[in-house]
Amino acid sequence: MTTKVNEQKVSWWKLFKQAVSGKGQPDYTKGSIGQAAFLLAVPMVLEMALESVFAVTDIFWVSGLGAHAVSVVGLTEAVMTLLYAIAIGLSMGTTAMIARRIGEKNIVAANQVVAQAMWISAMLSVVIAVLGIIYAESILRLMGADEAVIKDGTLFTSIMLGGSATIVFLFINNAIFRGAGDASVAMRALWLANGINIVLDPLLIYGVGPFPEMGVTGAAVATTIGRGIGVIYQLYHLQSVKGRVRLALAYARPVWHLMKRLLVVSGGGILQFLIATASWVVLVRIVSLYGSEAVAGYTIGIRLIMFAILPAWGMSNAVATLVGQNLGAGHPDRAEQSVWTIARYNVSFMLLVAITFIALAEPIIRLFSSDPMVVQYGVDCLRYISYGYGFYAIGMIMVQAFNGAGDTVTPTKINFFCYWLFQLPLAYLLAQWMQLGPEGVFLSVMIAESVLALVGVWVFRKGHWKHQSI
Numbered sequence: 001m002t003t004k005v006n007e008q009k010v011s012w013w014k015l016f017k018q019a020v021s022g023k024g025q026p027d028y029t030k031g032s033i034g035q036a037a038f039l040l041a042v043p044m045v046l047e048m049a050l051e052s053v054f055a056v057t058d059i060f061w062v063s064g065l066g067a068h069a070v071s072v073v074g075l076t077e078a079v080m081t082l083l084y085a086i087a088i089g090l091s092m093g094t095t096a097m098i099a100r101r102i103g104e105k106n107i108v109a110a111n112q113v114v115a116q117a118m119w120i121s122a123m124l125s126v127v128i129a130v131l132g133i134i135y136a137e138s139i140l141r142l143m144g145a146d147e148a149v150i151k152d153g154t155l156f157t158s159i160m161l162g163g164s165a166t167i168v169f170l171f172i173n174n175a176i177f178r179g180a181g182d183a184s185v186a187m188r189a190l191w192l193a194n195g196i197n198i199v200l201d202p203l204l205i206y207g208v209g210p211f212p213e214m215g216v217t218g219a220a221v222a223t224t225i226g227r228g229i230g231v232i233y234q235l236y237h238l239q240s241v242k243g244r245v246r247l248a249l250a251y252a253r254p255v256w257h258l259m260k261r262l263l264v265v266s267g268g269g270i271l272q273f274l275i276a277t278a279s280w281v282v283l284v285r286i287v288s289l290y291g292s293e294a295v296a297g298y299t300i301g302i303r304l305i306m307f308a309i310l311p312a313w314g315m316s317n318a319v320a321t322l323v324g325q326n327l328g329a330g331h332p333d334r335a336e337q338s339v340w341t342i343a344r345y346n347v348s349f350m351l352l353v354a355i356t357f358i359a360l361a362e363p364i365i366r367l368f369s370s371d372p373m374v375v376q377y378g379v380d381c382l383r384y385i386s387y388g389y390g391f392y393a394i395g396m397i398m399v400q401a402f403n404g405a406g407d408t409v410t411p412t413k414i415n416f417f418c419y420w421l422f423q424l425p426l427a428y429l430l431a432q433w434m435q436l437g438p439e440g441v442f443l444s445v446m447i448a449e450s451v452l453a454l455v456g457v458w459v460f461r462k463g464h465w466k467h468q469s470i
Contacts, residue, residue: 022184072153074299085273091175093266098179103328132161193230268408297377320404398456406470423448
């Protein structure tokens with residue numbers, strides 16, 4: 001018995017090392033589903049784990065500048081979620097199409113998708129950068145920022161939006177690696193980008209040593225530099241002959257019909273996340289009615305929630321790859337089994353996080369602020385939203401299962417119902433009419449996300465996603 005247990009431990013340890021190193025990538029359409037899920041999920045969870053550490057570290061250093069600085073980050077991030085929505089939506093289409101081509105063993109077609117994704121990303125980045133730099137002050141004013149926040153934050157906002165190319169390409173390139181099953185490269189790219197940002201944050205914010213003291217602007221500079229270096233690392237690996245897919249001159253010319261197809265598949269994903277993130281922007285706007293302290297507490301709470309949710313998204317990203325490749329290989333039942341396998345892992349993880357956040361909400365929030373009002377709002381945000389973590393775990397798996405199949409329209413419809421038709425009216429009702437204030441907003445998030453999970457499971461069981469062609 002002892003020998004068998006030891007052999008099992010060694011086996012899983014070998015799998016862990018294989019997952020992190022990326023060496024000897026298997027065919028995910030064959031063999032053990034548990035091992036395939038493990039090999040994909042490990043680097044994706046580790047990738048998102050450092051992204052979540054970055055989110056918390058960033059706000060930790062900025063919080064030392066006061067509530068106004070935190071509000072600058074919170075309001076800008078709320079607007080930038082719209083950019084994230086576009087980048088994530090495009091990356092979903094990219095992952096789905098590449099995974100399907102890899103499952104079909106059509107590497108040439110996968111490389112063509114890579115090139116078209118690059119063209120779209122470049123054009124998108126230019127438009128967003130120009131608009132962001134020109135209208136940074138107007139954007140903050142539109143979000144309800146007071147004059148002090150606008151004065152301190154305009155440069156921060158312009159740098160963040162002006163450097164949008166680093167965000168778009170970081171998402172798209174990693175989507176390419178994930179679709180191909182090269183999750184370890186995506187992990188290392190994000191680790192590099194966020195690691196550099198974590199080091200530069202305090203140096204540029206507070207002017208440590210030879211570095212200039214830039215205040216909240218330093219956080220934007222650090223983030224943009226870190227992401228930029230991460231993109232360079234990705235491009236280096238995309239041109240390597242060792243990868244499953246390549247960015248090569250042979251596929252560089254625009255192929256308009258393929259670009260159109262990628263945009264059609266991604267369009268549902270973009271709209272899907274625009275619906276979700278636009279609702280978050282409105283929620284921040286409602287919270288801003290109660291002052292900078294409420295926005296600061298909400299921002300800290302949401303960053304901590306991201307700390308937990310991002311690793312869980314790592315597991316759901318593994319679902320998208322497994323579904324896409326198995327459908328391409330003609331194994332829909334294996335695709336469905338992969339979804340339920342990873343869903344069980346995700347629920348277990350999120351419930352453990354929920355218990356931790358609910359029990360230790362106040363001491364955790366106090367690590368980021370000593371302002372009594374900020375702490376109270378942050379604690380309420382963390383606790384109320386944590387009550388629905390088990391449902392969130394299932395909901396994000398369902399969404400990525402649809403997206404991995406190339407069915408981005410179904411989760412778009414679910415998001416429209418759950419967020420715009422249900423969550424936003426509920427948030428306003430609870431916050432304003434029932435006079436619960438920001439607590440009403442927090443409750444609306446928990447309730448709406450739980451409803452989304454239940455609707456997602458119901459639709460997923462119908463099985464229409466198995467017949468999606470892309």
